[in-house]
Amino acid sequence: MEATSKPPQSSLSLPWKTRITLSILSAVTDASCRKNGTINRRILTLIDFRSPPTSKSINGVASHDVVVDETRKLWFRVYVPTQHAGEDLPVIVFFHGGGFVFLSPDAFTYDAVCRRFARKVPAVVVSVNYRLAPEHRYPAQHDDCFDVLKFLDDEENRSKSLPENANLLRCFLAGDSAGGNLAHHVAQRACEFNFRQLKVAGVVAIQPFFGGEERTDSETRLAGTPVVSVKRTDWMWKAFLPEGEGFNRDHPIINVSGPQAVDISEVKLPPVMLVVGGFDALNDWQKRYYEWLKKSGKEVYLFEYPNMCHAFYIFPELPESGQLIAQVKDFIEKISSNVYIVRIK
Numbered sequence: 001m002e003a004t005s006k007p008p009q010s011s012l013s014l015p016w017k018t019r020i021t022l023s024i025l026s027a028v029t030d031a032s033c034r035k036n037g038t039i040n041r042r043i044l045t046l047i048d049f050r051s052p053p054t055s056k057s058i059n060g061v062a063s064h065d066v067v068v069d070e071t072r073k074l075w076f077r078v079y080v081p082t083q084h085a086g087e088d089l090p091v092i093v094f095f096h097g098g099g100f101v102f103l104s105p106d107a108f109t110y111d112a113v114c115r116r117f118a119r120k121v122p123a124v125v126v127s128v129n130y131r132l133a134p135e136h137r138y139p140a141q142h143d144d145c146f147d148v149l150k151f152l153d154d155e156e157n158r159s160k161s162l163p164e165n166a167n168l169l170r171c172f173l174a175g176d177s178a179g180g181n182l183a184h185h186v187a188q189r190a191c192e193f194n195f196r197q198l199k200v201a202g203v204v205a206i207q208p209f210f211g212g213e214e215r216t217d218s219e220t221r222l223a224g225t226p227v228v229s230v231k232r233t234d235w236m237w238k239a240f241l242p243e244g245e246g247f248n249r250d251h252p253i254i255n256v257s258g259p260q261a262v263d264i265s266e267v268k269l270p271p272v273m274l275v276v277g278g279f280d281a282l283n284d285w286q287k288r289y290y291e292w293l294k295k296s297g298k299e300v301y302l303f304e305y306p307n308m309c310h311a312f313y314i315f316p317e318l319p320e321s322g323q324l325i326a327q328v329k330d331f332i333e334k335i336s337s338n339v340y341i342v343r344i345k
């Protein structure tokens with residue numbers, strides 16, 4: 001277990017700028033969630049700041065969009081660090097957060113996060129626009145993300161969408177919140193599929209969104225901390241799960257380590273980097289995920305941020321945000337040095 005340097009605080013302290021942004025985001029997203037389980041996407045246009053792709057390098061990173069399947073609006077944005085042209089680079093396939101309901105790769109916040117990963121690691125980043133709930137329910141999100149891996153595994157698609165120096169044998173699946181849930185499950189699914197050139201070398205699960213029927217201690221104790229509340233997560237899981245009988249929050253996609261958990265002891269899951277925040281109401285679920293991976297014999301590294309709330313790392317003004325990106329860089333380098341790197345031509 002690895003901890004960060006500052007001692008734990010008894011209450012969350014954030015700069016006022018971050019607090020105000022978080023309150024505005026929460027107020028608008030709450031207002032968009034209707035009681036009948038549908039979403040008012042027009043309200044969301046109030047906070048809908050988008051970034052276009054930039055074919056010219058800005059701050060050392062160029063980006064472009066690639067369509068996978070027009071009919072379901074499945075596309076991804078590729079970020080290329082332009083100052084590393086001759087170097088063999090890992091590929092980070094990134095899944096954004098937002099409770100499976102909100103946001104997209106071109107959202108201002110996520111575009112900025114992916115640019116930082118591309119520049120700092122450095123890596124070629126592929127940020128996936130998966131379909132959102134409740135308009136599209138599970139397994140639409142997981143299918144879309146997995147289909148992007150299959151798309152990239154095709155040589156013709158790969159050569160058209162990624163730069164020559166992107167090494168798919170060093171492919172990392174990363175995401176935060178709902179994206180962390182996707183990273184785990186898509187990696188698990190990838191273990192049962194024969195890719196021709198792609199290899200999932202590691203998983204980066206940043207404050208992954210898991211849950212269950214039970215109310216955990218952290219959900220109760222940390223009620224009132226930013227972003228996550230039981231009221232919001234209940235609404236999101238309801239929007240996410242398929243309609244009909246027999247589905248509840250103990251679904252194995254949600255309560256990964258719960259009573260319906262899949263036995264992964266024989267699954268060759270790659271090493272997992274797990275990030276947990278002390279003021280994130282989801283942290284009990286995330287720690288159970290950690291214990292479950294360990295019990296199943298998997299390689300997992302826990303990074304605890306005792307003073308941070310859910311989604312902290314999207315705020316570049318927090319020093320912990322930069323620290324997390326540096327830890328992702330270290331993880332990718334460490335795992336890469338153990339991966340047998342050959343280029344398939």
Ligand SMILES: *[C@@H]1O[C@H](CO)[C@@H](O)[C@H](O)[C@H]1NC(C)=O
Pocket residue numbers: 034036038
């Ligand atoms: C939910 O409520 C909205 C707004 O009141 C309405 O337009 C919509 O048709 C309702 N949908 C369902 C499925 O009940």
Ligand SMILES: *[C@@H]1O[C@H](CO)[C@@H](O)[C@H](O)[C@H]1NC(C)=O
Pocket residue numbers: 211212213214215250255257258259288
């Ligand atoms: C969810 O999983 C945990 C194990 O991590 C289990 O203790 C719990 O009973 C499950 N279901 C509920 C009701 O939350």
